[in-house]
Amino acid sequence: xxxxxxxxxxxxxxxxxxxxxxxxxxNGSEEGKIKAPKPMxxxxxxxxxxxxxxxxxxxxxxxxxxEVVADKMCAKIHYIAPNIYCCGxxxxxxxxxxxxxxxxxxxxxxxxSGRNPRVVxxxxxxxxxxxxxxxxxxxxxxxxxxxxxxxxxxxxxxYGSMDKVPYLAMGSGKLxxxxxxxxxxxxxxxxxxxxxxxxxxxxxxxxxxxxxxxxIDLCVITKEGVDYIRPHRESIYNYKRxxxxxxxxxxxxxxxxxxxxxxxxxxxxxxxxxxxxx
Amino acid sequence: xxxxxxxxxxxxxxxxxxxxCLCSSARRGLSCNGWSGTIMAVEFEGGVVIGADSRTTTGxxxxxxxxxxLTPIHERIFCCRSGSAADTQAIADAVTYQLGFHSIELDExxxxxxxxxxxxxxxxxxxxxxxxxxIVAGWDPRRGGQVYTVPxxxxxxxxxxxxxxxxxxxxxGYVDSNYRAGMSKEECLKFTxxxxxxxxxxxxxxxxxxxxxxVSEQGVERQVILGNQLPKFSTV
Numbered sequence: 274x275x276x277x278x279x280x281x282x283x284x285x286x287x288x289x290x291x292x293x294x295x296x297x298x299x300n301g302s303e304e305g306k307i308k309a310p311k312p313m314x315x316x317x318x319x320x321x322x323x324x325x326x327x328x329x330x331x332x333x334x335x336x337x338x339x340e341v342v343a344d345k346m347c348a349k350i351h352y353i354a355p356n357i358y359c360c361g362x363x364x365x366x367x368x369x370x371x372x373x374x375x376x377x378x379x380x381x382x383x384x385x386s387g388r389n390p391r392v393v394x395x396x397x398x399x400x401x402x403x404x405x406x407x408x409x410x411x412x413x414x415x416x417x418x419x420x421x422x423x424x425x426x427x428x429x430x431x432y433g434s435m436d437k438v439p440y441l442a443m444g445s446g447k448l449x450x451x452x453x454x455x456x457x458x459x460x461x462x463x464x465x466x467x468x469x470x471x472x473x474x475x476x477x478x479x480x481x482x483x484x485x486x487x488x489i490d491l492c493v494i495t496k497e498g499v500d501y502i503r504p505h506r507e508s509i510y511n512y513k514r515x516x517x518x519x520x521x522x523x524x525x526x527x528x529x530x531x532x533x534x535x536x537x538x539x540x541x542x543x544x545x546x547x548x549x550x551x
Numbered sequence: 552x553x554x555x556x557x558x559x560x561x562x563x564x565x566x567x568x569x570x571x572c573l574c575s576s577a578r579r580g581l582s583c584n585g586w587s588g589t590i591m592a593v594e595f596e597g598g599v600v601i602g603a604d605s606r607t608t609t610g611x612x613x614x615x616x617x618x619x620x621l622t623p624i625h626e627r628i629f630c631c632r633s634g635s636a637a638d639t640q641a642i643a644d645a646v647t648y649q650l651g652f653h654s655i656e657l658d659e660x661x662x663x664x665x666x667x668x669x670x671x672x673x674x675x676x677x678x679x680x681x682x683x684x685x686i687v688a689g690w691d692p693r694r695g696g697q698v699y700t701v702p703x704x705x706x707x708x709x710x711x712x713x714x715x716x717x718x719x720x721x722x723x724g725y726v727d728s729n730y731r732a733g734m735s736k737e738e739c740l741k742f743t744x745x746x747x748x749x750x751x752x753x754x755x756x757x758x759x760x761x762x763x764x765x766v767s768e769q770g771v772e773r774q775v776i777l778g779n780q781l782p783k784f785s786t787v
Contacts, residue, residue, distance in 0.1 A: 397644075404641045407680075434636035436607070436615040448612070
């Protein structure tokens, strides 16, 4: 079936091309058994709120690799389309790749049809893909955007379930964030109120969850355009590096130096037949 | 039905194709996915009354407390979804597509039995991979209001009143003792609201608001009964 948004429709079922390679690597030589790397989870607080003129999305910026903070300024609000942005929680690689693929699909669709994409279309494409992989792709996403039908906020789970709600929090810090949202959400808020609400919800997640932290990013989407505020609120624990860690030239003594000139031995030129010459 | 089966296979490969090969032995646990509450449907003269609670849970967390489990499949055919949220949404979308295609080919409104058969085909064929309990209810010009239940496993049977979901176990007694044939639309609405309230009182996976809909020749009327407006029973 031809689809206007994908170049190649995906085959059904899983793709296990790399599993034999992985088995060989893991069981390989007796001395050098290679362990498979653990997937990096983001340990996140993300939230979204629909207000009078559009949608406000928020996220913290900490990416953890078990107990170490891998990235202090991770960007969790991903671009999908000029009017649609997506916050991702769960396995970092899965959310990155999934949102990249979604963004590419929607660009192809825009070029084929000449229309701006709708948020509900992005949700449907995500559902199709995540359901097909039956939960193996650990992507918990919050999609928000403004299109010709209005402002929308959706969540898509890793198994392909979808919910449409006016306010939402996801990630490991969702319980404290949801508490703030449930307490203070009202319909038709204005911009400053909505930004303060999302920012406070993420802040609650940062304070009460070990996996969330550092700065707060906000993304405000309206009919007129997008305001990506990164960072909206910076962490008060902003340690500056105490010294430079670069070694000065001469720190390591040079014992010997040889220079090998590469000689040009032989050069050939081959003309290519290109179409449309006449 | 041949056309529908071909479309069925092609749709499942293009839309939400269940990976048949490898996950058949692994049954997903309740904590992985949305698992939903209580659904009910009742036939009356001239149409059907359908109702559901509004809670979706992932483990002990309520992921959505205002879910709409009454999904339109066609103009006068609805399905009530219970079980895994992802599975039932995928099946409902696939059947909506197939039924719409079928209705355009025939150039007339589809029968409720056709919709129920499409659900049954999918739920039975992929029974190992899916966790879906669905009640299909609607009105068509040939046979009036009908309720078909397609529980987990893929059986299909027509019943005058049907309940489903995890909360249904607590209200079989109430439904069996209070249902009478020939109730009016208002009596059916009251009966459904009370049964769902009783289920929501006792079942942890059911709660929130009660969503009701009446499907008849005139169309669809939807209503919501908020938490503080639910019928009150004795608090023992």
